[in-house]
Amino acid sequence: MVKKSSAPVKGKASAKKVLKKPASKKATPAQSEPAEPRLVENMATFDLKEFLHEMQTVLGCAPCADKVVLATACSGLGVPAAVLRSIMGDAAKVVEITASEISETSAHALLQNCPKGHQPLQLLRNVVDAASSGKSFCYIANKVTPMNELFGSEGTDIYVAGYPCNDNSSMNTSRFDPQKDATTTPFAAVLPAVVHVLDKLAPKAFLLENVPGLLKKRSGQSPSSAEPVMSWVEDKLKSKLGNRYSWFSLMLPSDPLPTRRDRIFTIGLRKDIACHPGQLTGLQSDINKLVSAASAMPVHHVSGFLHVDPAPNDAQQTGCEPGGDADDGDEDMVATGYVDAQQGNYAVCFEKAVHRAVQAGRVSKDSPLLLPHISRMSASMPHETAWMRAQIDVYQLIIAHMKEGLHPDVADSLHAVADVGQSAERGHVHLHGDLPCLTTSSRLFDYQSRRFLLPAELAASMGMGRVDFRGLTLSQSSAILGKSMATTTLAILFLPLLKCLQMCQEA
Structure with a gap:
């Protein structure tokens, strides 16, 4: 047992709770912040x-x-x-x-x-x-x-x-x-x-x-x-x-x-x-x-773990190396646009990502109209692949949808981090300065600092001291950290x- x-x-009485066996209905993955922030x-x-x-x-x-x-x-x-x-x-x-x-x-x-x-x-x-x-x-x-x-x-x-x-x-x-x-x-x-x-x-x-x-x-x-x-x-x-x-x-x-x-x-x-x-x-x-x-x-x-001025040429700052792995569930995206950053490929990837988010109820059907291309987070990231740029932008839509109805001062005070390495219907989004669970396929993007979190920052957020990632790609570093214990x-x-x-x- x-x-x-x-x-x-926090905010609730202490109580021992025996976790029951799962119900027989099909499980569905969590899609946003935990129920208990x-x-x-x-x-x-x-x-x-x-x-x-x-x-x-x-x-x-x-x-x-x-x-x-x-x-x-x-x-x-x-x-x-x-x-x-x-x-x-x-x-x-x-x-x-x-x-x-x-x-x-x-x-x-x-x-x-x-x-x-x-x-x-x-x-x-x-x-x-x-x-x-x-x-x-x-x-x-x-x-x-x-x-x-x-x-x-x-x-x-x-x-x-x-x-x-x-x-x-x-x-x-x-x-x-x-x-x-x-x-x-x-x-x-x-x-x-x-x-x-x-x-x-x-x-x-x-x-x-x-x-x-x-x-x-x-x-x-x-x-x-x-x-x-x-x-x-x-x-x-x-x-x-x-x-x-x-x-x-x-x-x-x-x-x-x-x-x-x-x-x-x-x-x-x-x-x-x-x-x-x-x-x-x-x-x-x-x-x-x-x-x-x-x-x-x-x-x-999370802001207490970020490097103040990460090196702009740091290879580990990118979301995915050329030829790296796309999300396991997106083989069709690999075939249609993951290879490089041509605008046509981006459009295909973005359309597919938005469709997934809409189907999952994470954004409304008219949300893409609220995100002109010039305001998209990935506009300043031409080095990223088409698939990854589309992921960054669709999660920008998801975050905007989560903030709907909040007072502007409250919305502006939130610190959003999303696991953009997961397809749009299942990646976690946190809004309060804590981090989604790091998995071997995670790509955590900080929308406040407008960049990916570095492996050294992720290691620090798990309580580790200085970790030497020299010689490792971002994918390799993420895979190692995703298996580590806090x-x-x-x-x-x-x-x-x-x-x-x-x-x-x-x-």
């Missing part, structure tokens, strides 16, 4: 160390261990290890005994951003290979490396895996295909492998992360097609870990960061650690306590876990 954290929603304030740029200090104060404990042994899978930019090091400080050693990342680009980005002496001992290419044969290609050793030598040692403290969410994401157009079973795809095969490695490593605790789409029905033709994907996840955990581990699942936000990144985490303890029922209950209570404290903080405004959420999980493992003591 997945529970939403008991943190109070967050209180956003202009503040100084987020400081992870300050946030950690506040969370430690709320929990009443401070790190005391001199060493933490970590293992990760689907490791992304290595954020779990970085957050754990920030928590433990200079006095403790965090040893990441193994990591894995199937994307070669992501693997090199991880290593490029690891401080000297902080690289994982091995960085495997494929956790599925490691699970089936006990070995996989290692990017660090540049050869096939055994992982099975780590199995059975029971020396691992925490195992963290953000297993692939592609099949569960609401931004995946095929997710709403009733014939497609989300548990039988190549991406879904990673979870059983992650659980197998978890079982063999036998860590004291584990964290598994995925998107809220786990609560949607799995679809397909099996007798379990109406069940949520989360039920399948639970079955996989029980079959391998049921005798040795106890766990629970929570929906956690990313407050107080501007990026909205709600995620489902499954948190588990080995039964010799959770030796009485109160241990697991206490862990969940501590997590909820920190979530409540973080949710009570004003959300940082630092605040990890901090809120790690601190109670460390306390439970007696690696934190009362302050």
Whole structure:
């Protein structure tokens, strides 16, 4: 069972809420701002160390261990290890005994951003290979490396895996295909492998992360097609870990960061650690306590994360490189106008985008008449592709439609950011200075500063420090960031876990 954290929603009473199984009707993707807008304030740029200090104060404990042994899978930019090091400080050693990342680009980005002496001992290419044969290609050793030598040692403290969410994401157009079973795809095969490695490593605790789409029905033709994907996840955990581990699942936000990144985490303890029922209950209570404290903080405004004067020739400032990927649902646009910025191609792309927005009820039929070409946001962006310029302009229409009926002073005070990388009927738009959830295909456009948000700015909005994106295209950077975890959420999980493992003591 997945529970939403008991943190109070601003303006509402605190209450625990068990998320019910999804209804059998077809799910539809969210199209604009969340139903519960967050209180956003202009503040100084987020400081992870300050946030950690506040969370430690709320929990009443401070790190005391001199060493933490970590293992990760689907490791992304290595954020779990970085957050754990920030928590433990200079006095403790965090040893990441193994990591894995199937994307070669992501693997090199991880290593490029690891401080000297902080690289994982091995960085495997494929956790599925490691699970089936006990070995996989290692990017660090540049050869096939055994992982099975780590199995059975029971020396691992925490195992963290953000297993692939592609099949569960609401931004995946095929997710709403009733014939497609989300548990039988190549991406879904990673979870059983992650659980197998978890079982063999036998860590004291584990964290598994995925998107809220786990609560949607799995679809397909099996007798379990109406069940949520989360039920399948639970079955996989029980079959391998049921005798040795106890766990629970929570929906956690990313407050107080501007990026909205709600995620489902499954948190588990080995039964010799959770030796009485109160241990697991206490862990969940501590997590909820920190979530409540973080949710009570004003959300940082995106303007605090923007570079004052980004370099005009920065290649990563563009929305999409020539020859880059169009939206997965727009193959017809690729054929008719995505190749370059001729006006005729733009007209075709814009007409299609407006049609989609009108069909979705996001703009009225006469809205295009209210947007003369000279006033279109993309008019000053001839370097963008026709498809991307059309996307920027149709979201300008959508934003104008959302502002209709507001007092001019109120409308002018809003700070709009839209995910223009998604087709016009499904991309998220936020108006209050916070950010839509970043996905692997996102292109977040800031209509206040009239430009795309840079990868470094997006990384900062997720609570990361300076991230080196040299050598990466915008598409590659976005794909890496779209799979990363928010630092605040990890901090809120790690601190109670460390306390439970007696690696934190009362302050």
